[in-house]
Amino acid sequence: MELLYLLLIPISLALPTYLVGRWKPEFAKYLATLTILVTTIYNFILWFADFTNPSTNYGSFMYNYTKSWVPSVGIYFSVGVDGLSMPLLVLTQLVFLVSVVSSYYIKDQQGTYYALLLVLLTGVTGTFIALDLFLFYIFWELVLVPMFFMIHIWGGPNRKYAAIKFFIFTHLASLVMLIGLFYIYLEAYRNSGQMSFLLVDLKVNLNGVSFKTLALIFWLVFIGFVTKFPQVPVHTWLPDAHVQAPSPGSAILAGLLLKMGGYGLIRIPFWLFADVVDESGQHFFDSKEGHTIRIIIGFIGMVSMVYPAFIALQQDDLKRMIAYSSISHMGVVLLGLAAYNEWGINGAMYMMIAHGVISPGLFLLSGIIEHNTKSHTRDMSKVGGLAHKMPFTAALFVFMAFASAGLPGLAGFVSEFNVFIGLFANKELMASNDKFFIFPFLPYVIIPVLAVLSIIVTAGYYLWAIQKVIFLEQTDELENSTPAKWWEIQPVFILAIFTVILGLFPNTVWMVLDSWTQTILPH
Amino acid sequence: MVVEEGIQVIEDKFLINSAILVILIPFLTGIFLLFLRGLEIRNKTKFSERLTGSIGVAGLLGSLINATIIIFTYFNKYDAKTQRVIGDTPFVSSAHGTFKWGISLDPLSVIMMFLLAFIASVIHFYATEYMHGDTAYTRFFGTLNFFTGAMFGFVLASNLFMAFVFWELLGVSSYMLIGYYWPKASAASAAKKAFLYNKIGDVSFLVGIAYIWQITLKAHHPTLDYHELTNLISNGTISINQLWFPGLLLFGGAIGKSAQLPLFGWLPEAMEGPTPVSALLHSSTMVKAGLFLLSRIYFTFVTVGGHYEAFIPEGDAALTATLITWLGVLTALCGALIALTATDIKKVLAFSTISQLGYIGMAMGTGQIHVGFYHLVSHATFKSLLFLCAGAVIHSVHSQEMKDMGGLKKYMPYTYWTMLIGLLGLVGFPFITNGFYSKDALLVAIKNSDIPLAGLAFTIALITAGITAFYSSKLFILTFLGTPRYDKDHVHPHKTGIRMRIALIILAIAVVIESVWWAVGSIGGLASEKINKSFWNFEYRLGDLIGIHGAPFALIDTIPSILAVILGISLAFGMYFYQIPFLISLKEGGFIIKLENIIANRFGFDKLIYVLAMGPGMWVGSKFRRFDEEVIDGFIINTVIKDGSLKLADYSNKLDQDGIDGVVNGLGDITSELGYNLRKVQTGQTSQYARWMMFGLALLLSIMTLLYFQTFTIK
């Protein structure tokens, strides 16, 4: 029941918000803020009540609520959270809270905007807590609609193209994923005779399915998740969508919608296939098929980390640069999964959380810059010397940029460090490192090494941006700018605080993640 | 640290807490000051410098007090040779391996911490006056405290993970300090350069850590703790032949941070920061971090035998040690040569730092960690003094160029004397300076080492000592002696301010104390075995504590270096003070000038780095960008998929309507002639639709007949 409130409160208030907005636009804003504040507080209460005990096994679902929906095919309305989804759920509320507050600059069709925001919140929340593949897919797709409108109505000059591109890309990928989900359901049914879309049932029922089939399923769902994620070469919707979306929209897009892909990737193949063993007791991801899969996703992750980093180096638009850096960071997640050990997977999950607090901050900051420049530009070549006029914005930007570049003591570092440790500690590399100089181009060696080197590039583009935008003499673009307003700067400040907390005391979240990870790793 | 068995790990809450305080006080005061700076900006006011400066200094004094307590308690209460105070707490804990915050109090860290606390306190005190009137006074102290805190953390860390954390924090806070005057383009890019150069090293460091983790994980004992690693080596769980490669990677980190070849380009430019920052950066923080790291991970490249004998292992593992040593040697030479050509007083000192760091690296590479550390201590003391003096001079003449100075002796007596003391240390003036003894130990270490071409290395090191003497004297002459060359109408050299003066004097005293200490230990050690084995002989004692011994001090060993130093000094005096024509003509020879050009361009290392990293990076970036925009997004998605679909749609539509209509209209004429005059009621398409229908019917019928005849089942 507990989790139902998180779904019902926002969705039931969406229509009232719209109606209130037609009557008095200001009230829509406050109503939405209040709603999200309530869900946020409620979610934090849930976290502190049940997710702070280190001895709990977070591998099982808590707050489980299951009701039969279409029993004749085994569809249930089932929600619940475990160590993987709960941190993301809290993150969802948090990012929405900061996004709704930083949306206060929007003056056009406020009612619609805030109503859509609430629908979006429902969709994202639902994706993270759904325990039934069917339900999962519903929420997964539901997210597209409000985001499409947010980009399309409140976006930048090229918003129409970006919105439809976003929609078509992600929808097409979702449908391919859907075929994968069908396979999961049908294989589980053929294998066990039980019709069920429930994740917990599927996890049991898949045991015995041939590894070849699982590999096929993996690639199908992978396409779906990786497009949302997004990784090279299916990433091109993201820079467009980010650049054109209003900055709170970008914040949600980067902070949460990307994470849905990562969550799905971990939940569906990695968690779902965790118990599948063949006759010799080998786990799927340790088998020959799984091995190939991991090398390929490691390679994709590496390319997605390096390639966008170089592109970001060449960007002039601040938001575009941050968008490419997001792709780059999501590559880390894939690398962590490819490592397939506790450091890698924990790091991957932590990266989603860390990136979830850092990148919204950066997007909101670039939004602030955009709103305060004379010609509403984010071009680094035009904006300069921001620190003279908007010292706090500048300071936060520097802070967030370093956080994103992986500065220790802040959230991003913990995950990056662990992922790299995980990559170097993966079994294949450990088995092959005696041959290091004989085969320096072994994928196990080349993937981590190139990925690590991209850290320099990451630092490079952020430093470049800081130098151009924050430092040096002030340009005339900033003549009329005033220090940022409270509702512009406070949300970023909150994110900054979380960045520090997550960076200095990662163990509170980490132990939950680790407890969860231990349940999917073979021992 | 010791590879010997029988190291005892002690839990001492009090000491650990004090050590935590040593780290935290500067951090917290730093953050508090930054917060105050925020308030200043918000309220558009400025807190009094007295207040914020005091907070800044108090932060460091707090550390110093704690450090003093620790150093005394540790050495008195425990047997530093066998007992280590270690305390740790998990940072990120996974089920099969945990990364920890950890404090380790052992001889090296305790001494380094104390040294750092002392020098940093003095520099902070100095800065309260030096930075007087700066608009962002508060920010300066905030960042400076933060920076020092980071170094404390690095020094006291008990494991590589925590070391890496603070290592990176050092990087970022140095970025803030170097870019302190951020509106200036040169400062902004210097900061960026420093950070990026460091980042290259950091990546190497990170990979090194990962490899060590991998190796220990393979041995079913994942750890990054220094003392556990040494235990693993000593009980044979892992061998040095596994560790040489990670050792090399960790050294890669040190190259960046400690400005070894080829990554030294950032250090001279780091001069863009205020002088106290340079003083701190060059003496006991930042650049020393890399070398300190080497002294902590020496077990990856040298083996320490049962009885105090450090030797370079056979096989692959020797490569690391050789590389470290030779890079050190070359860095020492290059740094010194560049320092020769530099005209900016701070740059001379900066390059001399690089050169001295090379020396230290060289000693560490030979396995004589204690010798390296010995010189590290000397260098930290006199180099901080030198920078502060240089700062005082700059403060006074408002220029950093030595050509604008000269004859300052009578205006700035204190600075004159203190700088003299510092420079003597740097030169290694025989018998009376700390630099002399530590440098001598270095030279002996390299001479006796089994590094390939050790003789050549020794010779180069010796030449470097001569060059050092030369440029140090040159600096001294051009600054304080001779005739004034500054613009007398505008510049009025004045005495150094009181607080700056006190700071200079304190550091000078420190240099003197060290000099006396080193001298008593070394010379006295010759006379009496008792003194030799007492704490007076710093080198011996330190070696004893960490289990490595080099050759004892011997007068005969000092002769070459004494000669080199005297030669260097006399040449400099001859050339710049007495201006002997022969020597000047030597200087102005065509070949020398050419050489000077090459050297002044830093042997092209900066360019090389640019050509190797920056240029291709940007080039790749632009290519990737074009590929992304034009091929992936442009061609595949927009042209092929989007435009292609739209074209296809257009075409299909035409086929569906016009195309059929076209066909229909053509055929329709025939049909009307045939008398099926349906066109009269404007339903011209109907017959064609019917035609298509029949066509489809026939088609399906044929398909079924041809292909699926067999598929029918008959019951």
Added chain:
Amino acid sequence: MTWLPVSVLFLGIILILVVDLIFREKAKVYTVILSVLTLSFSSLMVIQTKGTNAGSMFFFGDFYVFFSIVGLLSSIIVVFSAWKDYSVELDLGVFFSLLLLANAGGILIAASRNFIPLYLGYELVSIPTYAMIAFKKKNRSSAESGLKIFLLGALSSAIIIYGLAMYYGATGTLQMGGDIINHSKTLAIAALVLITVGSSFKIGLVPFHYWIADVYSGASVSVVNFLSASSKKMAFAFVFQIFFVGMSSWHNSYTYLFAILATFSVIVGNIVAVVQDRLLRIIAYSTIAQAGYIVMGIVAYGEGNTFTKELAMKGILFHITAHVLMKGAAIAAILVVISSTKSDHINNFRGLFHTSPITASALAIAFFSLMGIPPAAGFYGKFFLFLSLVEAGYEWLALIGIIGSAISIYYYGKVIRIMVDQPESKEKLNSFTPINVLLVVLTILTLLFGIFTQDLAIIAENIVAQNP
């Protein structure tokens, strides 16, 4: 007892005609009420008569209940939209009586177990449809469409009749589910292809789809609504009856045919819709594509075991129900715009969200539903259709469906995007309360479709169980 639903319909026809005669100009509201009452009452009777035994010619099972009720209730939508549609207002009585007549045919189709009544039902649906298409007497394009569809419809009927004759030849019976007798393979093939072509025409599969675009853009909007919401479903019922029951033992032959037809329909329908700039033409082509999706269900049904059949049937039922709701809402919304602006050109929809939020929201949600975005109704149908395809081993066909679905986003999205743009003038549309109520109800049903899925799923299972 058995024929009560049909009797109710005929009674309604008489009453409507009488009322229309008596009240003339004022009869509009009364005829509407009467039609709605008749249709609802007839639906009730359908439920009542479920399971009654009526010999070998008829079977009153779940298939009968479902398709009769879908036909009847979707006709209510038509009634509402016709009320608004001024082009038919003069002859509303006649229009409604034709509508009820067609429904009687629909019930006949849904209940048949013999080809004779099945074909009669089919004609009973078709002939009133032709009349309704030609209903805009003064409008030339309407009359033209009427004639066109009449002629072509006659042709398709002839083909079907011919096919049925072949069927008789191949099996020796007109009872559904006959087995092929020896040495009659050729006849069977002929029967199969002829019937397939005839029915493909009716449900608008490529390449027998040409009439749809013309008729949809030529006829009056309420007739379009009838065609797509109601008559189309009856045609599908006809097709299902023939193939699921009539040719149930021939299944491994017709799956190929329908796989080809579905592929063409989905691809052509979606692609051609991309470049249309009139809403009704978009709807027309999207109808072709949607028919393609439903036909995919036939493919899966024909290929599989009971489990697959059940999945396919669920997909079909969900999709058909959803189709009624979303197409009904979409066409009713278009009707609102047309009645104000007199054109269905896409530019007339610019800024609709600002001038008429209810209409625009209904249209947008209908379109999202047509795209297959959850939780709208269209998603459930597509989900199960694709699921059954994968289960039946037709992954490639599912992929084609996916590609079609992705293309469809473009043209539906285009309309939605135009609707959210700022309007050229702030002028409000004429609002008409009953239509708004209809839109709201349909939209809510579209969004809450998930609630009915279990009931529909059980109906689908029953149908599969009841089919031989």
